[in-house]
Amino acid sequence: MKFTIRQLFAILLFVALFDMALRPIADADFWWHLRTGQLIVETRTIPLADPFSFTNLGKPWIAHEWLVEILIYGLFRLGGFGLLILIFAAFITATFYLVYLRSEGRPYIAGFVLLLGALASAPTWGVRPQIITYLFFASFLLLLDRYAVTCKAKYLIPLPFLMLLWVNLHAAYALGIALVGLYLTGAVFEWIKAGFGIKAPRLREVFLLGSILAICLLATLANPNGLRLLTYPFETLSSQAMQQNIQEWFSPDFHRSEWQPLLWLILALIGAGLLGRKKLSPVNILLTLAFGYLALHSMRHVPLFAIAAVPALAEMLSAILPNLDNTRPALVALKWVNPLLVVVAIFVVIVQFTNVIQKQATTEKEYFPTAAVDWIAHNHPTGNIFNTYGWGGYLIWRLYPEYQVYIDGRADLYGDAFIGDYLRIESGSPGWEAELVRDNVRIVLLEPTSSLVWELRHSADWQVVYEDARSVLFVSK
Amino acid sequence: MQRKKVSLAGYFLPRLQDLIFILIFFFVLRIGSNLFRDGDPGRHIVSGEIIFNTLTIPTRELFLYPVQGQPSPPYAWLAEVIYVAGYKALGLGGLVVVAALLLSITFTLVYNELMRRGAPRLLSALLTLWAASLTAIHWLARPHLFSFLFMALLVSRLTRLAKGENVPLWQFPLILLLWANTHTAFIFAFLVWAIFIVGNLWESFAARLRLDNPTLRKLLLSAILSLAATFINPAGWRLWKLVLTHLSSSYLSNLISEYHSPNFHDISGLAFLLTIVASILALSLSNKKHTPAETLLLGAWTALGLYASRDIPLYAIVTIPLWAGYARQLLDVIPPLARLERQIESLERQLRGMLWPVVVSLVCIALLASGVKLDAAQQGYAFNTVEYPVSAVDWIESHPQTGNMFNYFPWGGYLIYRLWPQYEMFIDGQFFYGETYIRQHQQVLTAEPGWEAIIQQYDIHWALLPADSTLAKVLTKESGWFLLYQDQTAVVFRLKE
Numbered sequence: 001m002k003f004t005i006r007q008l009f010a011i012l013l014f015v016a017l018f019d020m021a022l023r024p025i026a027d028a029d030f031w032w033h034l035r036t037g038q039l040i041v042e043t044r045t046i047p048l049a050d051p052f053s054f055t056n057l058g059k060p061w062i063a064h065e066w067l068v069e070i071l072i073y074g075l076f077r078l079g080g081f082g083l084l085i086l087i088f089a090a091f092i093t094a095t096f097y098l099v100y101l102r103s104e105g106r107p108y109i110a111g112f113v114l115l116l117g118a119l120a121s122a123p124t125w126g127v128r129p130q131i132i133t134y135l136f137f138a139s140f141l142l143l144l145d146r147y148a149v150t151c152k153a154k155y156l157i158p159l160p161f162l163m164l165l166w167v168n169l170h171a172a173y174a175l176g177i178a179l180v181g182l183y184l185t186g187a188v189f190e191w192i193k194a195g196f197g198i199k200a201p202r203l204r205e206v207f208l209l210g211s212i213l214a215i216c217l218l219a220t221l222a223n224p225n226g227l228r229l230l231t232y233p234f235e236t237l238s239s240q241a242m243q244q245n246i247q248e249w250f251s252p253d254f255h256r257s258e259w260q261p262l263l264w265l266i267l268a269l270i271g272a273g274l275l276g277r278k279k280l281s282p283v284n285i286l287l288t289l290a291f292g293y294l295a296l297h298s299m300r301h302v303p304l305f306a307i308a309a310v311p312a313l314a315e316m317l318s319a320i321l322p323n324l325d326n327t328r329p330a331l332v333a334l335k336w337v338n339p340l341l342v343v344v345a346i347f348v349v350i351v352q353f354t355n356v357i358q359k360q361a362t363t364e365k366e367y368f369p370t371a372a373v374d375w376i377a378h379n380h381p382t383g384n385i386f387n388t389y390g391w392g393g394y395l396i397w398r399l400y401p402e403y404q405v406y407i408d409g410r411a412d413l414y415g416d417a418f419i420g421d422y423l424r425i426e427s428g429s430p431g432w433e434a435e436l437v438r439d440n441v442r443i444v445l446l447e448p449t450s451s452l453v454w455e456l457r458h459s460a461d462w463q464v465v466y467e468d469a470r471s472v473l474f475v476s477k
Numbered sequence: 478m479q480r481k482k483v484s485l486a487g488y489f490l491p492r493l494q495d496l497i498f499i500l501i502f503f504f505v506l507r508i509g510s511n512l513f514r515d516g517d518p519g520r521h522i523v524s525g526e527i528i529f530n531t532l533t534i535p536t537r538e539l540f541l542y543p544v545q546g547q548p549s550p551p552y553a554w555l556a557e558v559i560y561v562a563g564y565k566a567l568g569l570g571g572l573v574v575v576a577a578l579l580l581s582i583t584f585t586l587v588y589n590e591l592m593r594r595g596a597p598r599l600l601s602a603l604l605t606l607w608a609a610s611l612t613a614i615h616w617l618a619r620p621h622l623f624s625f626l627f628m629a630l631l632v633s634r635l636t637r638l639a640k641g642e643n644v645p646l647w648q649f650p651l652i653l654l655l656w657a658n659t660h661t662a663f664i665f666a667f668l669v670w671a672i673f674i675v676g677n678l679w680e681s682f683a684a685r686l687r688l689d690n691p692t693l694r695k696l697l698l699s700a701i702l703s704l705a706a707t708f709i710n711p712a713g714w715r716l717w718k719l720v721l722t723h724l725s726s727s728y729l730s731n732l733i734s735e736y737h738s739p740n741f742h743d744i745s746g747l748a749f750l751l752t753i754v755a756s757i758l759a760l761s762l763s764n765k766k767h768t769p770a771e772t773l774l775l776g777a778w779t780a781l782g783l784y785a786s787r788d789i790p791l792y793a794i795v796t797i798p799l800w801a802g803y804a805r806q807l808l809d810v811i812p813p814l815a816r817l818e819r820q821i822e823s824l825e826r827q828l829r830g831m832l833w834p835v836v837v838s839l840v841c842i843a844l845l846a847s848g849v850k851l852d853a854a855q856q857g858y859a860f861n862t863v864e865y866p867v868s869a870v871d872w873i874e875s876h877p878q879t880g881n882m883f884n885y886f887p888w889g890g891y892l893i894y895r896l897w898p899q900y901e902m903f904i905d906g907q908f909f910y911g912e913t914y915i916r917q918h919q920q921v922l923t924a925e926p927g928w929e930a931i932i933q934q935y936d937i938h939w940a941l942l943p944a945d946s947t948l949a950k951v952l953t954k955e956s957g958w959f960l961l962y963q964d965q966t967a968v969v970f971r972l973k974e
Binding site for chain 2: 243244251252253254255263267268269270271273274275285288289291292296297393428451454455458
């Protein structure tokens with residue numbers, strides 16, 4: 001087995017990315033996705049109303065991630081947490097491979113820039129439906145880019161089929177429509193520049209992209225919620241409660257080391273832009289700016305920025321730095337060393353995977369109130385549960401259908417007003433007792449730092465039945 | 478060169494730069510009470526008054542009883558004296574006037590720098606106002622406004638020096654001498670020097686010239702002289718120690734809100750975000766060649782602004798002048814703009830200005846001195862009664878308390894202003910006495926386990942707290958404490974004897 005240094009570099013790069021993407025499941029929403037997947041498989045229907053909370057039971061609910069929830073549940077049934085972690089790590093690696101294919105200066109410049117982009121987006125990785133959106137986003141960009149360069153229609157044909165899947169996997173399908181729209185705008189601009197007539201050279205591209213956009217829009221209607229899903233992404237983006245209270249919608253905090261690579265990516269773009277001799281295409285500039293804006297606005301958009309900006313940065317750096325073009329076969333001395341390095345890298349991945357699997361139970365205990373939920377499952381206290389927002393999903397997985405939750409990570413379902421009420425109760429604001437009585441809440445499960453914990457400890461009506469460093473469980477006397 | 482004759486009218490008509498000065502000056506007077514949305518001006522007023530009255534600069538802590546007598550470098554003594562000169566003449570209105578003058582002069586300098594770099598006048602004015610709006614996030618009647626002014630002065634002079642223009646070297650140590658005695662952000666001056674020095678080396682290296690050149694020697698000499706000048710202050714080398722210790726504390730940078738990364742959901746953060754996006758867009762579309770120093774300046778200040786929102790104003794002052802080249806290019810693209818620029822230029826060539834800023838400033842000062850209220854609400858300048866325990870302090874003045882007090886740190890400066898020397902406070906917003914002491918304050922305020930021991934350690938007998946603080950809730954239900962005073966903002970509790 002002969003590898004050139006370039007091939008070896010690329011292989012090691014993606015093995016390293018796969019290794020980075022292997023991590024225990026700690027996402028608060030994972031658990032209700034898993035339960036929803038189970039519900040869909042067992043009932044063979046896609047829920048259109050909320051089945052999980054007692055506060056919003058029966059309220060219309062757009063399960064826009066239903067297909068990925070089936071996938072999550074199916075993988076879990078097949079191979080447990082391990083298989084889920086492996087497959088989602090593969091999705092992440094595939095996403096960055098597509099980004100790599102779009103990048104100039106392969107393998108070295110593109111590789112290092114890709115690594116920076118991957119590090120910048122790594123804090124958001126995990127077993128989450130968004131990961132699928134990143135893969136589709138990268139696929140759309142690659143195909144549209146290829147089309148822009150070659151003008152071959154074959155690159156556009158897969159887009160409607162991908163859209164058909166995307167719209168049933170995640171509500172961020174709207175990004176795909178926006179990307180086609182962006183390239184169409186670019187083509188219209190070029191057509192106008194070329195004479196704006198029937199015989200102008202770019203008319204064919206305008207027609208093709210316009211047709212694909214129309215077909216993609218039609219494809220978005222093929223979902224269980226029909227037209228309703230078309231407005232859904234914009235409702236989510238305009239929710240004040242989500243933007244102000246949910247951490248992944250916050251701006252990145254550059255005091256935290258995990259966001260430093262994002263800072264370096266932004267600085268590299270500025271530096272390369274100032275010093276570089278290469279002018280980017282208007283589409284690349286718009287992509288970088290729009291997703292840079294979104295990334296600084298909300299950390300959940302950082303991967304989209306990385307996917308959009310890595311090729312732009314690689315293009316600019318390729319114009320500044322000499323590309324080390326080493327296409328020669330590997331030296332004889334490396335004939336055995338190179339494959340050995342690949343084997344070692346794969347071995348490291350296997351060790352990492354084993355560690356991650358072993359850490360899963362510890363991670364679950366670290367992030368979720370496992371022991372307190374064990375207590376509930378064992379003692380079956382009566383009444384409704386008031387729970388911390390971030391634990392609702394875990395309770396749905398562990399306790400549904402015996403118990404329904406007060407709130408969980410489906411902020412879109414609950415709405416701004418309800419989330420505001422929840423926050424007032426959780427902070428122990430005056431009137432919290434009446435609210436709990438009204439909802440027949442007789443069990444409260446909170447983090448020890450919650451202000452309501454202090455109120456409950458000093459209330460004659462409540463008693464602590466379980467407590468550890470992670471959680472406090474109260475039951476009404 | 479023979480100076481062109483100017484008609485009498487030329488002295489009476491304002492130039493664009495005069496209008497910018499007047500606009501910013503008057504705007505600051507209108508929103509003056511906003512400059513007191515932070516308690517620190519209170520401490521600076523009292524410190525300045527002590528210096529004024531005793532003609533000595535205190536170098537030990539006077540206001541906080543837990544650290545009473547400990548060395549306290551007077552890092553802003555000169556700024557305090559200048560602010561207090563205004564305060565003695567016009568009360569809080571005097572602080573507003575000093576702040577308004579500092580901001581107006583700073584942005585007049587930014588405008589002039591844009592013009593000097595070739596930007597058209599109208600676009601220079603718009604860019605200057607944009608820079609001013611970016612800095613508004615940190616418009617407070619505090620010594621850091623001097624840093625705005627000195628940064629604007631330094632960057633314009635260093636840019637010229639780096640280009641090989643003749644700039645008297647004595648100006649640099651003078652700027653740093655004043656800066657080091659007015660505000661701790663003087664340390665950023667040396668980052669700017671480092672960038673210009675690296676930029677010079679980079680250019681020489683790229684052009685295969687000798688690294689040792691007269692410009693580099695001047696840059697190095699000015700930096701060394703200026704560095705030496707920063708040691709001429711009442712605390713000497715300890716000022717550097719203080720600044721470096723403060724900057725290196727990750728606990729403090731996570732605790733103090735102005736050190737946090739900007740929140741781009743807020744309008745102020747959004748303006749910064751739009752500026753970053755616009756910078757990248759301008760760089761991508763422009764044909765202008767950029768020097769390494771310009772690249773490093775933009776990169777370094779973007780990073781600092783993203784790291785801590787308090788650096789955004791300095792980002793604006795340093796980087797907005799870099800836009801001059803792109804603004805100039807617009808003249809080629811938009812012919813009406815070029816015509817307008819020529820008309821304004823020919824008009825301004827006949828003007829000498831200066832009169833209007835001076836007259837407007839003097840008239841406003843005279844109006845304030847005669848009791849006219851120039852703030853938009855016509856209420857006069859005051860600390861905000863919703864954010865500060867104004868009524869609670871009134872109550873304390875009429876109901877004197879004995880024993881040590883515990884207070885909420887952002888109120889410390891205001892309490893010093895209102896209650897010292899009758900009372901000494903537990904803490905204020907200076908944070909120069911180590912993390913342990915600040916952590917203890919946080920532990921008590923949030924009633925974390927062990928808070929009672931800290932109350933005993935400092936022999937605290939009463940507490941002035943935010944009405945919605947955890948400790949206020951806890952003390953309401955603690956049998957050992959009783960409530961003395963309560964309003965929407967603050968509560969006063971006393972330990973049962």
